[in-house]
Amino acid sequence: MLMFAEILLYISTGILIISSGLFLRYLLKTKKQRKLTKFEFTMYIVLQTAFILFGISFIITRFII
Template sequence: MIIFVEILRAVASALLVLSSAFYLRHLERTKKQRKLSTLEFTMYITIQIAYISVAISLLISVFIIN
């Protein structure tokens, strides 16, 4: 059962990363056409910070912890 939960969590994380990538691409296209609204701009910055955080955590887990 624990393995199933871990697999489910990994799939959910992958789906979140994929969907945020598509939304970030949509926001970048919208930004070229018009000025982003406050909520859109907040999401744009939040997604970029999240990607940077994930990248840093992966680098730390690969090179420092192991």
């Protein structure tokens, strides 16, 4: 049962990363066409920060530990 929970965790993490990446691409495209709304700009900053933090944590867990 624990293995099943881990598999679900990895699948959900993958889906979140893919969907966040697609939304970030959408925001970049929208940013080129017009000014972003306050909510879109906030999401843009949050997603960029999340990807940077995810990358740092991935590097730490895979290569250092």
